[in-house]
Amino acid sequence: MQVEECRVAISFENRVALVTGAGTGLGRSHALMLAGRGAQVVVNDPATDADGNSAAQAVVDEIVSAGGRAIANTGSVASKEAAQEMVDLAVSEFGKIDILINNAGILRDRSFAKSDMDDFDLVIAVHLLGSAYCSRAAFPVMKENNFGRIVMTTSNSGLYGNFGQANYSAAKAGLIGLMNTLAIEGAKNNILVNSLAPMAATAMTEGGMPQELLDRFHPEYASAGALMLASEEFTETGVILSAAAGHYARVRVTSSPGFQFAADSVSPDEVLAKWADISDASGTMEFASAAEEVAYVAKRTVPGAAQ
Numbered sequence: 544m545q546v547e548e549c550r551v552a553i554s555f556e557n558r559v560a561l562v563t564g565a566g567t568g569l570g571r572s573h574a575l576m577l578a579g580r581g582a583q584v585v586v587n588d589p590a591t592d593a594d595g596n597s598a599a600q601a602v603v604d605e606i607v608s609a610g611g612r613a614i615a616n617t618g619s620v621a622s623k624e625a626a627q628e629m630v631d632l633a634v635s636e637f638g639k640i641d642i643l644i645n646n647a648g649i650l651r652d653r654s655f656a657k658s659d660m661d662d663f664d665l666v667i668a669v670h671l672l673g674s675a676y677c678s679r680a681a682f683p684v685m686k687e688n689n690f691g692r693i694v695m696t697t698s699n700s701g702l703y704g705n706f707g708q709a710n711y712s713a714a715k716a717g718l719i720g721l722m723n724t725l726a727i728e729g730a731k732n733n734i735l736v737n738s739l740a741p742m743a744a745t746a747m748t749e750g751g752m753p754q755e756l757l758d759r760f761h762p763e764y765a766s767a768g769a770l771m772l773a774s775e776e777f778t779e780t781g782v783i784l785s786a787a788a789g790h791y792a793r794v795r796v797t798s799s800p801g802f803q804f805a806a807d808s809v810s811p812d813e814v815l816a817k818w819a820d821i822s823d824a825s826g827t828m829e830f831a832s833a834a835e836e837v838a839y840v841a842k843r844t845v846p847g848a849a850q
């Protein structure tokens with residue numbers, strides 16, 4: 544890191560964080576880095592090693608032996624009750640929950656034609672429903688404290704598609720929808736909701752990326768982005784941050800300005816005929832909410848009407 548360029552020292556002193564799926568990979572890295580900067584961390588993960596030892600407890604032991612504060616939880620985010628218990632544990636042990644990093648994840652890759660719909664359900668349950676359950680449990684506590692930072696973990700697979708990952712892509716894109724609305728609903732209570740689209744060498748990506756990339760894609764580099772999004776200092780909401788070794792980019796959902804027909808009633812043939820103008824990306828726009836798009840369309844459709 545080019546330390547001389549860092550003007551802000553992000554601290555998580557007196558902050559309480561829950562990181563789901565934090566026994567290994569990115570979640571472990573997020574948890575260790577949060578604790579290293581002062582956060583009290585609930586480390587969630589149901590996984591065990593070959594000897595039956597809890598992966599979450601192992602991360603807690605690492606944090607505690609380095610002088611930090613953490614507690615393990617072994618529930619599955621795919622259970623509403625377990626998600627509630629994770630948040631309850633943060634509150635009972637550390638008094639509140641300030642930060643939620645929805646990181647837990649699994650893969651069930653298969654081309655769509657050959658895929659098993661039970662796997663589809665499972666992937667949606669862990670990534671999308673799990674993030675919704677944990678966020679739902681954390682929201683009232685954050686609201687009460689007028690402070691919250693929620694980080695969803697999306698993926699380029701959801702943003703752009705990836706062969707063999709229909710279930711995962713759907714779940715990861717669904718998280719963007721969840722983020723967008725929670726960002727709108729949380730704003731007045733200083734609950735900011737953002738998404739990390741990481742690339743990192745973990746169990747999940749083993750064999751799935753060229754080795755020379757995996758050798759460089761340390762989870763900590765993606766965690767730098769997660770911690771930035773989770774910090775008090777970051778005051779934007781509804782942001783998607785792509786993060787990998789030294790690479791950080793903002794991903795946006797945008798719209799072409801669109802083509803306005805003279806009449807409201809337009810045939811499919813006319814839409815086809817104007818497709819080049821409709822999809823022209825020059826002057827691309829970003830809407831902060833569905834209401835903003837409706838207002839834009841209304842203004843063009845009924846010029847002069849009171850908005």
Ligand SMILES: NC(=O)c1ccc[n+]([C@@H]2O[C@H](COP(=O)([O-])OP(=O)(O)OC[C@H]3O[C@@H](n4cnc5c(N)ncnc54)[C@H](O)[C@@H]3O)[C@@H](O)[C@H]2O)c1
Nearest residue numbers: 564567568569590619620646647648698741742743745747
């Ligand atoms: N590694 C990447 O390049 C990459 C890219 C895009 C997105 N992601 C996302 O980042 C997140 C972390 O992935 P990773 O690469 O560290 O993978 P990983 O497999 O190393 O870690 C995922 C963790 O989630 C835990 N988990 C699984 N099901 C769970 C459940 N029901 N409840 C709680 N925990 C559960 C696992 O036990 C595991 O420890 C995932 O959401 C993944 O989809 C990773």
